[in-house]
Amino acid sequence: MPPATALRSGSNMPSQPNNDDINHTWTYLQSGINSIMMNLQDGMNMENVRFPSSLFIPVVMHANQRVIQYMGVYTAVHNFCTSQKAVGFTAPTTAGVQAHRGAHLLGEDLYKKLTAYLDEHLKDLLQKAELHSGEALLAFYIREWDRYTVAAKFIHHLFRYLNRHWVKREMDEGKKNVYDVYTLHLVQWRNVLFDAISTKVMDAVLKLVEKQRNGETIEYLQIKQILDSMVSLGLDEHDPSKTTLDTYRWHFERPFLAATREYYQAESRAFVAENSVVEYMKKAEMRLAEEEERVQMYLHPDIAIGLKRCCNQVLIADHSALLRDEFQVLLDNDREEDMARMYNLLQRIPDGLDPLRVKFEAHVRNAGLTAVAKVAADAEKLEPKVYVDALLEIHTQYQGLVKRAFNDEPEFTRSLDNACREFVNRNEVCKAGSNKSPELLAKYTDVLLKKSGTGVEEQELEATLTQIMTVFKYIEDKDVFQKFYSRMLARRLVHTSTSSDDAETSMISKLKEACGFEYTNKLQRMFQDMQISKDLNDGFKDHLKQSLEDSHTLDSQYSVLGTGFWPLSAPTTTFNPPPEIHADCERFTRYYKNKHEGRKLTWLWQLCKGEVKTSYTRSSKTPYTFQVSAYQMAILLLFNDQDQHTYEDIASATQLNSESLDPSLGIIIKAKVLTMSPEGDKVGPGKTFKLNYDFKNKKIRVNLNVGMKSEQRQEEAETNKTIEEDRKLLLQSAIVRIMKARKKMKHSQLVSETIAQIKGRFLPKVSDIKKCIEILLDKEYLERLDDDELGYLA
Template sequence: MAAMRARHKIRAPRRGVSHANTEDFDSIWTVLSSSLTEINTKNASTLAFEEIYRHAYKIVLMMRAPDLYEQVKQLEQDWLKTNVRTLVTDSISSSLVRAQKSTDAQDQSSERREAGEKFLTVLKDAWEDHQLGMGMVTDVLMYMDRMVASRTHPPIYVACMALFRDHILRAPVRAGSALTVMDLLESTILFMIQLERSGHIIERPLIRHCIQMLEGLYETATEEESSKLYLTEFEPAFLETSKEFYQAEGQRLLEIGDAATFCRLATQRITEEEERCRYMLSATTEPKVLELLDEQLIRSNIDEVVNLKGTGVRRMLDHDQLEGLRNVYMLNKRVDKKKQALTNMVNKRIVEMGKEINASSILLPQAPGQSADKDGEKEKKPEKGKDKEKPQNQQTVSAIRWVDDILGLKRKFDNIWENAFASDQGMQGSIGASFANFINMNVRNSEYLSLFFDENLKKGIKGKTESEVDVLLDNGITLLRYIKDKDLFETYYKKHLSRRLLMKRSVSMDAERQMISKMKLEVGNQFTQRIESMFKDMTISEDLTTSYKEHIARSGDPDQKPVDLEINVLTSTMWPMEIMASKEGMVQLPCIFPREIDTLKQSFERFYLDKHSGRKLSWQASMGTGDLRATFVRSNGKVQRYELNVSTYAMVILLLFNDIPDGEALTYVEIKSRTRIQDHDLTRNLQSLAVAPKTRVLKKDPMSKDVKPTDRFLFNHDFQSPFVKVRIGVVSGGANKVENQDQRKVTEKKMNDERNGTIEAAIVRIMKQRKTLTHSQLMTETLSQLSARFVPDVNMIKRRIESLIDREYLERVSEEPPTYGYVA
């Protein structure tokens, strides 16, 4: 029974097959083909999917699937050939064919454009219909596809797409013409793009659809990504035209001759192309066309643009055209990671501007300086340099201006760097290098910078807030970073600092300390060590003064006139001695102090040596000041008192007049022999006492501006001053100024001596550690050790090595390569 049922049921499906057999292939195909034609003519809406599917299914069950496949292909081919192709070719106007060869976008553009748009629309519609139809065909023939496509044949959809490619796109435009629809399509699209590039508005969606068509069609049946018609046919053509276009565009923009415009337009072009690829073409083309644009438009032109006369980067820098610079930067960055062209130009300009600053700082003081020299020849003593107060002052001003100018320049470029160069690291480095470059061209950089600090710490920071001071000092420190010879700067700084400290000219000790800690951060501990110990000396001296006062008060010497003494005991190695010591090793006899002072001096010496035995005190009268109360008896008998604040030497000189009768005069020579003050200091002090118009405490005979050895001096009872307290500065002694040539030579010589020592120390340190070393290695190590402080001359190092060998610290170990050994 069960078997029976099973057999009965097995038959059931067979009935279906045999039922199908009753209809033959041809009759089913007739039904099917008419349905497919309906689909092609877009009349499918009434056709039941199930019905077509069932027909195809039946044919496949008859094992006639390959036949069906071929038949469908044939049907579609015929359809395309007869109907669609005519439709497409009919849409091609003859003018479009003619215009095909012409590359000029402006030429008959509107006519060609219209014809092109019509053609593209028809083609696009044809394609979309075909795509839709084939989609439906594929759907209903799915069963056939499953049977056939898996083997040798591509799916019917692919096959039909290939048909479209072959019979529509590859068809000649006119019978017998070599020009195919594809060629025309390509050239039309390119023409449209060209139109858009020249500023017209085109129908992007239309183009987009045509491009999508090309992207949907493949060269081969396997449909690899790379065989898309878009990639094989259109893209190369597009890139080729783009290349030509941008070559021409580059030329055209260059001819306009405005760098800012060039960059603006180029940047615009880049965004345009990006957009074009995104909205009209394919994303895969974007990097390619941009690369091409970089190459054609930017890389080959950027140098010229940067260097364009009158409008190039130079002008942008000069006028702070951030927008333009930003564009240049972006463009250059596209083609060159290092932004060579721009960097070079910026560097060149920085150095140029820096040189201008250098030059103006040198030129300016020279002009008045020379005229002053001429004046001097007429009426001054031939001793130049010592009393050129005015030009020197100007030079100081110009030194400070130099620093200010550089800071201005630095700010300017920092601003540009930040806003236009996107804070680019490489740019920062090269800008810094350029600054260092021109700053070091000015041989007096260290001195100028130190003067700048001096000026600011003395006056500049008055009334400024802490943060402002901070910024100011930071700016200075930035410049210090660029200076190569930091040891020279240290020397000057120490010199200027010592004046500030001893003469109490510094506005704020806090600012001084701040400055030092900043320098320490920037240059290192070793650098500030000595400067710090100068501060220490000052503090110790304060304590010392207080305890000395206590000592005096305790000992209570009644017959001594109470003279206040404020003393600074300085460690001689830490302080710049050239400002106090005698010149060129000449032993200077100490000046003779008046009696009151002398006792005071001895009393302090006793006190000090009691506390610290074994030390030697040498008195630096040139650095001190004294307060005097002077009585002037007017000719009408009235008495006027003034308090005079003068330098120690001036005090000594004035006290001399206490010892001589009223109205008598002292000659220069007499003063000199009684005080043993050096000519140099004596002249200066006498000048400030007798020549300077506001502080004429002494009368000079004859009345001239210069002090000559034959001059006579007498006390000026007619001295007038609106203030009771009068401060009499020493001519060109009190302020820190630019050195004159002689002083500079001295400083340089000292510098060299010091450097020699430092180099030797470095060499010995290295050799002690390494025992033997080749010449070149020793050189490199020495240079790198010293580079923080200054850039040593190679010859200098060589000489030091020689000298060390002579003194048997080193020995030559071998000649090839030259090697040295350390002698313990």
């Protein structure tokens, strides 16, 4: 039963056409389609009409004449497609098949009529379009596209029955070039109109873009509407229900990128010829930002990557050699902002920054070497602080540059590290060997951590220690630093001259974090020994009180140091301590051995110190207090019995050899506590020493326990000798460890793996590794095999 239409009186709805006649039906439909195509924008909107979801059309109350006409078109399409009769059609015998085939054939006729209509309509539009050019053509195209697509959506709904049945059946059967009614409109627009005028449209679009690039104001929304049209026309030939960007890419992206390339090639060549490199970089930055903004304003997002690649090539890559040549000039003149600009540009192209990193590394290395050369006029007198500050100044300067100009990029940081490693380990001061940098760094740390060494605040001290670790991480011979640092720490702890236990602990923690537990194990054990010694002294004093032995004892403190953890050796001279000291030491020895049976105490007299008070001077009412070493104390206490002694008397009484006695006496003579006759520069046999009753000093507490330069040089030489011996053992143990795991190895492979294992502590020489291999062969830890191979002997 055909659908019913209920209308209010007064409507002038034309009567429905003859359902059996395609020509009569199409004439009726064409009238309605013409009305949609030509008059739809005169206030008509699809929302004014609700089409039925079934075959029945609902009652439309107070509908205007045009709506009534469109409803009639919908009904006519339905009636025609479901008609069981058709002109020239012979019906089959079965009624159901007859209806099916009839609908099929009549639907095809109606589809062809609509296609022909659209073809004629678009040819007419094409003739009109050819009368326009430039922006007028764009305005015409946009206006007609909007009218056409709105009408297409409306007609699509009017022909819904055709879409649901005939079109769907044809598509399900795999028929090509059959589309739903809306898609048919787009296909026809593309084939008849768009393909014919696309070149002229694109020329007009490109001229608009060029105007904008030249600084003129344009109606960029026109371009956006054109692009939206191209995107909509991207129909998938294999699946009409899907769309692609093929049409957009072929007709817009391809010519747009070509025009962009051509425009910027010409502009950049002209600009570079008349302006500086820095000005060109500013111009390139501006152009790149404009193109990114252009994508945001009206271009399709799909073009972003291609446009970026095109601009990077033309504006940056094509001029990269010019930019890189300017980089050294910017470095030399500290043009940080311009370096940041160059970094941001060159990072956009593949491998754009590699040459900059190479130049940066060489520049930092040269700057570091120059800074060290300025302060290293006399390496022997070079102050550790001056040297370390020179290294830190260069690192801080260029680390800031990496952070601000190069965005803390890891590769630039690596270049900075490589450069710093070079000028820290191989500079003017290190000509005699790379041991000098770690030695001076350890000495500077010692100055900082000594009591009254710098007078810095705790927070400032912590920050300085952090800076020291910055230099430390670049040092290759970390074992040298460890040796010097451990000796200096030992002296600070033994002489109670450390400024802060917290600062000492913090420094050890930093070293442990950088090099591991093994590196700082002995340092931590030193602190433990000092704590144990403190408890031991408290117990010793309590013992003396209980045993009533404290009536004539000294105010003494003893430090018991584990032999394997402290970098200290027994004294190189015999020594006969003063009776007062000897008696107190004997009491402590008995107490200690009573608590720890079987342990042996070795007295490190060269590290012992004390204070003696004077009451002999004529000029001072307040007695002086002399801070002295154990050797100096023994010498001065001899003058309690008589005010004059010969060199031989002193040597006999103290039992000191000349290497220890002469420096100790020399400091006392220099301070004028004693006078020497006959006068001369050297202390030695044949000299007589007399107590100076006219001794004067501005200080009440006078420090006589001052290290001599010769002693310091001797200690440095001993430390360096110890380092060399330890390195040999470390190399040998590494070789044995490797061979024990591998059993057999080529000689060259063993050398390479040994370097890899040891380089965290120091950078070993190949010649030293070969010597150690020979030693292990002689000791029969290793054996030679065929083909330059070594084997492990269990």
